[in-house]
Amino acid sequence: MSQTVTDREKRDAKAKLWSNHFGFLLNFTLLGLLVLLWLTLTFTTNVFLTDENIKNLMRQASLWAILAIGQTFVIIEAGIDLSMGSVVGLCSVIVAMLLTSGFSIWLSIVITLLCGVLIGVINAFGITKLGLPPFIMTLAGLTSLRGVALLITNGSPIAGLPLSFTAFSRSEFLRLPTLFWVVVGVAVPAYVLLHQTRWGRYIYATGSNPEAARLSGVNVNRTMYLAYVISSVSAALVGILVTSRLSIGIAMTGDSWELQAIAASVIGGTSLFGAVGSVVGPLLGATLLSTISQGATLLNISAFWQKVITGVLIVVIVFLDQLRRRKRT
Numbered sequence: 001m002s003q004t005v006t007d008r009e010k011r012d013a014k015a016k017l018w019s020n021h022f023g024f025l026l027n028f029t030l031l032g033l034l035v036l037l038w039l040t041l042t043f044t045t046n047v048f049l050t051d052e053n054i055k056n057l058m059r060q061a062s063l064w065a066i067l068a069i070g071q072t073f074v075i076i077e078a079g080i081d082l083s084m085g086s087v088v089g090l091c092s093v094i095v096a097m098l099l100t101s102g103f104s105i106w107l108s109i110v111i112t113l114l115c116g117v118l119i120g121v122i123n124a125f126g127i128t129k130l131g132l133p134p135f136i137m138t139l140a141g142l143t144s145l146r147g148v149a150l151l152i153t154n155g156s157p158i159a160g161l162p163l164s165f166t167a168f169s170r171s172e173f174l175r176l177p178t179l180f181w182v183v184v185g186v187a188v189p190a191y192v193l194l195h196q197t198r199w200g201r202y203i204y205a206t207g208s209n210p211e212a213a214r215l216s217g218v219n220v221n222r223t224m225y226l227a228y229v230i231s232s233v234s235a236a237l238v239g240i241l242v243t244s245r246l247s248i249g250i251a252m253t254g255d256s257w258e259l260q261a262i263a264a265s266v267i268g269g270t271s272l273f274g275a276v277g278s279v280v281g282p283l284l285g286a287t288l289l290s291t292i293s294q295g296a297t298l299l300n301i302s303a304f305w306q307k308v309i310t311g312v313l314i315v316v317i318v319f320l321d322q323l324r325r326r327k328r329t
Contacts, residue, residue: 027269027280027284030267030268030281030284030285030288033288034284034291037288037291037295038291041291041294041295041298041299044299045298045299047298048298053298055172057290057291057294058177059177059180059245060290060293060294061286061287061291062177062179062180062182062183062241063179063238063241063242063245063257064257064260064261064264065183065187065264065282065283065286065287066182066183066234066237066238066241067084067088067235067257067258067264067286068260068264068265068268068283068285068286069186069187069234069279069282069283070084070230070233070234070235070261071231071234071258071261071262071264071265071282072194072268072270072277072278072279072281073190073194073203073226073227073231074134074227074228074230074231075207075262075270075271075272075274075277076194076203076204076207076227076270076271076276077203077207077224078206078207078210078273078274078275079127079134079224079227079228079274080135080138080262080272081123081134081138081228081231081258081261082135082138082141082142082258083119083123083138083140083141083142083145083232083235084231084232084235084257084258084261085142085146085254085255085256085257086143086144086149086254086258087116087141087145087232087235087236087239087254088235088236088238088239088253089145089239089250089255090145090148090239090251091112091115091116091236091238091239092149092239092240092242092249092251092254093149093152093153093158093249093250093251094115094239095108095239095240095243095249096158096161096243096248096249097152097153097158097249098112099165100158100160105162105164109240112239112240113236113237115236116229116232116233116234116236116239117229117232117236119145119232119236120225120229120230120231120233121229123141123228123231124221124224124225124227124228124229126140128220128221128224128225129221142258146251146252146255149251149252150251150252153249153251155251157248157249157250158248158249159249161243161244161247161248161249166244166245166247168244169242169244169245170245179241179245182237182241186234186237187279187283190279191279191280194278194279195278195279199223199226202218202219202223203226203227204275205218205275206218206223207274208275238257239253239254242254260286260289263313264286264288264289265281265282265285266285266314266318267281267285267288267289267310267313267317268280268281268282268283268285269281269285269317270282288313289310292306292309293306
């Protein structure tokens with residue numbers, strides 16, 4: 001028995017070392033690809049390195065990065081959240097309605113974030129208590145939450161937001177967009193939670209083997225609640241930020257952004273099989289996707305190529321992840 005345990009520990013240590021090496025190599029490769037894209041766009045366009053263009057890139061990448069971070073928590077614990085884009089749209093409508101109804105900015109933001117918490121709890125409840133697969137539960141959220149947003153607005157935009165609210169997304173701090181600093185404010189505690197706390201270890205353990213985690217004393221259901229609440233709250237935050245940026249609340253805001261979040265997370269090295277991922281990878285993935293999107297616009301290339309390139313990247317990353325999994329065994 002002791003020999004079996006020792007062998008298992010050796011395999012686990014080897015697997016962890018290989019996973020860490022794979023993650024570092026992938027992040028380094030993504031960073032190199034980003035630098036190559038930036039150099040290419042610098043020499044092929046006259047506007048890429050302009051101050052305004054770089055700041056626009058940072059603003060767009062910031063929104064997708066926040067979503068990707070939230071999605072990463074769910075994917076690491078072997079789940080998926082397809083409702084994120086609809087949460088963005090619903091929370092965009094909610095914060096706009098609160099602001100135009102006379103609520104203060106901070107109270108409107110807090111209430112909207114609490115709506116994100118509630119949605120995350122509902123998703124986790126359906127998965128843990130009703131036994132629904134994460135794909136089905138969040139797919140239901142994708143359609144129903146968008147429908148709720150359209151119903152309460154009758155499909156009409158909500159305008160007349162306070163100037164102090166809409167100015168936030170356009171303002172700067174230390175010559176960098178405030179949205180960039182919001183990402184920092186999200187990424188740092190997310191990194192600490194995922195990589196430096198027992199809750200982070202629980203998330204990885206749940207994604208690796210939920211039954212083994214449960215036998216080890218991990219409250220698997222509570223861990224799932226945590227992951228889905230983080231995912232929904234990050235989407236609610238993006239809903240608030242995009243409303244500030246657009247100066248209007250629109251029910252269709254964030255349409256298909258859940259796919260961008262999943263793509264950024266997977267391209268950043270998060271395994272769709274669970275138990276593998278980091279906070280840094282999705283940040284690079286979101287920046288890469290934003291650069292591809294902006295580069296296609298600057299070079300007058302069809303936006304459809306962005307979807308093709310994104311799909312190819314996902315296939316390559318998942319294939320490499322499968323090779324990593326075979327190496328573990």
